[in-house]
Amino acid sequence: MPGPTLTAAQSAALRHVRDVALRERPAALAVIAEHLAGADVRCEEVGAAVTGHGRLTVNFHPDRLLRDGRTVVEALDAEGVYRSQFATGISNGGLTAFPGGDRDVWEQSMFGGAYQRPGVLPGHRPTYGGLNLLDHPDGACPRFGSCHLRLRPEVSTRTTFTFGDSHLGPTEVGTLAVFEPVLAALLSATAGTGVCLGVSGTDTGTLLRALLSGRERASGRAGRALDDYIEAQVHGELSLARDVEAVVVDPSFRDTDAGRRLAALADRHGFALAWHPGFELPVDGVDAGFRGPDIPPLAARVHAEFGRPGEPLHAELIGRAAASLVREPQRWADRGPAEVTWQHLKQLWHVLVWFGHPAGSSRSSG
DSSP states (O other): OOOOOOOHHHHHHHHHHHHHHHHHHHHHHHHHHHHHTTSSOOHHHHHHHHHHHOEEEEEEOTTOBOTTSOBHHHHHHHHSEEOOHHHHOOOSSOOOOSTTSHHHHHHHHHTTTGGGSTTOOGGGSOEEEEEETTOOTTOSOGGGOSEEEEEOGGGGGGEEEEESOGGGOOSOEEESSSOHHHHHHHHHHTSSSSEETTEETOOHHHHHHHHHTOSSTTTTOOOOOSSOOEEEEEOSOEEHHHHEEEEEEOGGGTTSHHHHHHHHHHHHHTOEEEEOOOOBBOGGGOOHHHHOTTHHHHHHHHHHHHOOTTOOBOHHHHHHHHHHHHHOGGGGGGGSOHHHHHHHHHHHHHHHHHHOBOTTSOOOOO
């Protein structure tokens, strides 16, 4: 099935990023050569492994509510396309997708003003995901959602990339054909040790071996990538029937309305339905030092008001609280502005991603 016809703005955005990447390519090649020295591997091999094996993923929470009262999965079901924050009005990051908002400002910089041209509609803006280099079952950017769409390889040809989240103003950008600046940044990030792309204690050698070993590189381990990822910006309509290879679902949605809708969606549009191991955490296991002291009492409240006896914290449980915040804000008025509680619920999800155990392996003390 052929891809979508890109608008003038979408084509201009792709050209702008390609041109920036081309200017940076010589310096990037020098950095790559330095990192590969003595590794007995050529730049072309690494580049082919990255662009050939990496899969674009778009993380989302299927049960979050849109401005019109529908859940994300209900909108996907009705419309058959995945829309950007400019069209939906919701986000699992910052809510700044409006003219003059932060997202608008950084898109203007990233894409050379392409999307600020007259006549550009909200639905023309790019959708955001990540490049899942190591095949992690929780997708490239789990901070943005418990489930993800795995996109077909051909979508990469109309995708731009940044090393790091676009809200940070990354300077290392690329396209599928001119990926070297992003690859150079990735190799530089792993020149020491630490955590990168979900690999603990990663150094350049470890990363190269993982990249060059083919599919199933993560051996089923969650990536837990909250901050370090290669962001992907997909230009042009993201159609479920044409562009999606699989939907990968958190197990907390089994036997729920959202889970059944996702299964029906996969069946209707002809893509696979898969389940990743999930994240669970006892309510008393929420670390106060990770996202701040407000999060443990919020976790206890979510569990007490929306959980069941013996149930650990998980994605669907946090979703029940998030829906309540929209539908019955007075219930949360004692916590202050709804925007603060919304942010704290996001941070509770981050704690779950970072510290959570696979489904069925944790016990609740609540």
